[in-house]
Amino acid sequence: MIEVDVAIIGGGPAGLASAMKACEEGVKDILIIERGMELGGILLQCIHDGFGTFIFEETLTGPEYAQRYIDEVKKTGINVKLNTMVLEIDSAKRIIAVNQEDGLLEIEAKAIILSMGCRERTRAQILIPGDRPSGIYTAGVAQRYINIEGVIPGKKVVILGSGDIGMIMARRFTLEGAEVEGVYEVMSNPGGLTRNVVQCVEDYEIPLHLSHTITNIRGRRRVEGVTVAKVDSEMRPIKDTERFVPCDTVILSVGLIPENELSKSADVGMDPITNGPIVDEQMQTSVPGIFACGNVVHVHDLVDDVSKVAEVAGKGAAGYIDGKLKKRRSPIKVRAGRNVKYVVPQIIHGEKFDEDIRFYLRVKEIEKSVKTVVLADGERIFEKKIKIVKPPEMVKLDISPDILNRITGDELIIDVEGEEDEEKP
Amino acid sequence: MKRSHNFTCIVCPMSCQIELIEEDDKILEVRGNGCKRGEEYVTEEFTNPVRMLTTTIPVQEGRIAMLPVRSERPVPKNLLRRCMKELSKVRVKAPVRCGDMIYENILDTGVSIISSRDLSIGNCSEVR
Amino acid sequence: MGGRDQKIVKKLEKKIVKKGFPDVKISADEGIVRLNGRVNLWSEVITIGYLAAKTKGVKGVINDVTAGEIERKGEEKKVTKRGVYENVSLPKRADVVIVGGGVIGCFIARELSRYKLDVVLLEKESDVACEATKANSGVVHSGIGESSGTLKQKLNVKGNKMCDKVCEELNVPFERDGLLIVITTETLPPKVRKVLPSFISNFICEKIIPYVIFRKGKKAGIPLRPVKREELLEMEPNITDKAIVGVYSPTYGVVYPYEITIALAENAIQNGVKIALNTEVEDILVEDGKVKGVLTDRGTIEAEYVINAAGIFADEVAEMAGAREFSIHPRKGSIIIFDKDMKGYINHSLSELILPQDPHTKGGGIFTTVDGNPNWGPDAIEVSDKYDKSVTAEEIDTIFECGSLLPDFQKSSLITYFAGLRAATYEEDFFIKASENVLGFVNVAGIQSPGLASSPAIAEMVRGILREIGLKMREKEEFNPIRRAIPKFSNLSIEEKKKLIKENPLYGNVICRCEHVTEGEVVDAIHRPLPATTVDAVKRRVRTGMGRCQGGFCGPKVARILARELNIPLEEVTKDGPGSNLFVGKTKSLLAEEA
DSSP: OEEEEEEEEOOSHHHHHHHHHHHHTTOOOEEEEOSSSSTTGGGGGOOSEEEOTTTTSSOEEHHHHHHHHHHHHHHTTOEEEOSOEEEEEOTTOEEEEEETTTEEEEEEEEEEEEOOOEEEOOTGGGTOOBOOOBOEEEHHHHHHIIIIIOEEOOSEEEEEOOSHHHHHHHHHHHHTTOEEEEEEESSSSOSSOHHHIIIIIGGGTOOEEETEEEEEEEOSSBOOEEEEEEBOTTSOBOGGGOEEEEOSEEEEOOOEEEOOHHHHHTTOOBOTTTSSBOOOTTOBOSSTTEEEOGGGTSOOSOHHHHHHHHHHHHHHHHHHHTTOSOOOOSOEEEEEOTTEEEEESSEEOOSOOOSOEEEEEEESSOEEEEEEEEEETTEEEEEEEEEEEBTTBOEEEEEOHHHHTTOOSSEEEEEEEOHHHHHOO | OEEEEEEEOOSSTTOOEEEEEEETTEEEEEESOSSHHHHHHHHHHHHOOEEOOEEEEEEESBSSSEEEEEESSOEEGGGHHHHHHHHTTOOEESOBOTTOEEESSGGGSSOOEEEOSOBOBOOTTSOO | OOHHHHHHHHHHHHHHHHTTOTTOEEEEETTEEEEEOEEEEHHHHHHHHHHHHTSTTOOEEEEOOEEEEOSOOOOOOOOOOOGGGOOSOOOSBOSEEEEOOSHHHHHHHHHHTTBSOOEEEEOSSSSSSOSTTTSSOOEEOOSTTSOTTOHHHHHHHHHHHHHHHHHHHHTOOOBOOOEEEEEETTSSOHHHHHHSOHHHHHHIIIIIHHHHHHHHHHHHTOOOEEEOHHHHHHHOTTOOTTEEEEEEETTOEEOOHHHHHHHHHHHHHHTTOEEEOSOOEEEEEEETTEEEEEEETTEEEEOSEEEEOOGGGHHHHHHHHTOOOOOOEEEEEEEEEEOGGGTTSOSSEEEEEOSSOOTTOOOOEEEEOTTSOEEEEOOOEEOSOTTOOOBOHHHHHHHHHHGGGSTTOOGGGEEEEEEEEEEEOSSOSOEEEEOSSSBTEEEEEOOOTTHHHHHHHHHHHHHHHHHHTTOOOOBOTTOOOOOOOOOOGGGSOHHHHHHHHHHOGGGGOEEETTTTEEHHHHHHHHTSSSOOOSHHHHHHHHOTTOSTTTTTTTHHHHHHHHHHHHTOOGGGOBSSSTTOBSOSEETTHHHHHHO
């Protein structure tokens, strides 16, 4: 049995930043357990730039962003176990992991930080009918093949889903000499950032078909083509708009889901909307001493936000093991209100707050000229005007202690109010 | 002859649809922008659109098969595909350090291609 | 045409004309009816076939009627590349050639490996178990679903009893989880429910139907037990309120159908059988009414005995020999499989009884794999294309209805769906016979559900037929029925895991996040007696890619291990054999092509 102060599950951006923060806060014995052969996580295959504008105030590629943290971690005494798969975590903070060198590892940690990231939704989860030939990949897998393994999955590509990775892969395939026939998006708006619409799709004159989906995949051994169709307002395919598109590859960018097996095995409370653990303002889960941060909690659009929130978890874990972390009293539930899909953290604790809390909101629909409003016991304790909110772009609200300390009751509601709502007295 | 060009602004989440009107490459008018930054953006996109080039280079004896690289600075947008062609012949050997120069002054742009990570010696068929 | 044949033709002509197909030509020879002509729809082809099969005196139906409007025509691009898939050199001669490496072909191969015989099994795909065998629920039926007096029922009841021993010898898991036939408020057809007073329909459901089923089982030697509502709810707490009573069939079980087939193939190879993968039969050589050999795309094998276990292609293989007495019309069944998170939500296999029953299928049900993944289905759709294994949107909706027994089941835990093709004949029974016209040719055809449960008994029966038609069989003393399984890391205790990693550190490298499969297991699968040479072949052996991420995490790793162990470039790795490459080349190769 190995004993450590803080065990961090996953050495991607969340794990790295939380480890650094815990170390800064004086935790001595930190162990990062990483299943890959090196630290950095998914960043290593995200070779495009655009990372780090908030944290480093410059634009970096994914590997460079990771490298900065890896270099820092190397300077500390943080222990790292690579090529190590965690099989199980229990609520007593015991970890079973395995690798080739040590065999089976039994680890007992004073605190655990869950930072396993997320995985991609698959073809079956969105119920695309048809054959099951070779040539169907999720965008992240295709990205790994091209950027890490050095093989290219196809020559003529149809992409379903205009999430950021889908669009980034449209550009990547094109630059590598493949033909991207089009990007199809079932929603009436692009699923990713406008910057990616412009620089990954429009720059290369790749058609972006909004309100479209794939209704069939055809191919015996390898993909031979797909049927695409326009969808109606309820996202049902319209039969007579169906069209067969010959291609050899289908790339799916149809959503990410937090990796939640280990969170479940640790028996932490889960949020059915985010599919990740319920966390408080310290990023602590319902099991004392188990923290979570990054895409394992909910899927972020910017790695900078992941790093920032990971620091909160790292600090929380440090506070937990030296007993400084405030006792958990009077939990206040944070509820998603009008046009809000979810809010993280879902719970805040404490009688007295002395630091800002950043709330992350995902909205349900695009809306212009809105106000985000925080209501406590019916009272509007906070308001902020925002020019536009969109589902692909997370809304961040920093709320100061003097506002937080005015909260009465045991529930906060966060609303996004449209223009009409404003008229109300 | 007067011509009009349409842009989607990417400076902020508003995604303004901006129209730029020019005559013989001289900008006459910019409209549809919600703020000053929008005008700057489309002016730049019209006169000298540039993009960062990021790609990969095959590595010999590396622990992974491909080395991610980028241009040190953005390069003219219309040269991206030619840069890719040029780089498709390049091979490097591990070890490589983050920031190492991989290809100097690509297509006489004055921009070099640099490594964007450390890559040590290893065998990529060890599946780890 | 003899007088009996003429009678059949006349009778059938009348029936077919009455149905509105005057252009169909009918002939008969010794009770085997041959149908030719053209109609509009595939469903009409099927109707005509059944009409013929139900005509008195008909022993077999060869239905060559074509349909004008075929939704989907099967075509197979010839891929000649072989390389790593050519696992053995093709022998020049053999005592017995088996055509087809499904569960039936492999079971027969293993059965014959008990004797001093040179046996060769030919399989056109790059692995065994690639067609119907891999795409079914894995249910070992009890026989209660089959009509009394059929060969199906007889072999099913017998085969079911043989499964425990075989699975133990082969080291494959077999769970007898039992089936609950559930009688609900929707069991009786709506028309009947409407006219009958409710106390009568209740009486029928509670007493008469369970009794009828019970009697049928008793007659066939199938143990059954009626289950009252309270007990039913205890056995299956999540079941719908519509459930009235049940009948429990304890001998029902589940296996992984591909796993047992691979194990049979491995054990057969261990005992001397040659299994040639990626080898397609092009002709059966017959001289003077006797089998002389088999022509394949890799050369000829001389043999006097040929067993046709070619599944949905069995009619085509029989035709090559001139021994066709049946038609295979593919009937697609699609299945939806769910996350093993849902393990424990159901405790037994469940099947809702809906009257009247479809005469050609037992209907879908709710089953659980050995590892606890619930799976729903299959449905039953007649298709014209022997390569059509697509799952349509309509099918997905239909199968979701199977789940009405479990109203609160979390459907979002769906992992994937797949389809297989049942090798149905118009007679709807197994067709296991030595050909009377071609000596040495044995048809083992029309094997659809309950083919898996019947397979041990079918193999025994085929052995008997071979002996009857003159094959000399002497037992081999060195026959070893035991096959070693690949150690399954995720099922081991902590101590066992530690020990295994110590022996072979590759078992410490977990490459599949969902199913906790290790590199050691994958490497083992690649170097078995029947080597796994494709991503899917590895998947069928060790479960990589069968979990919720569907290979997102392990896919690149499995591809790399295959490339390394088979000593081929990564870009030559395939999903399931030639033509199914995962990649088109190295990164940068397309840019070089452009130049």
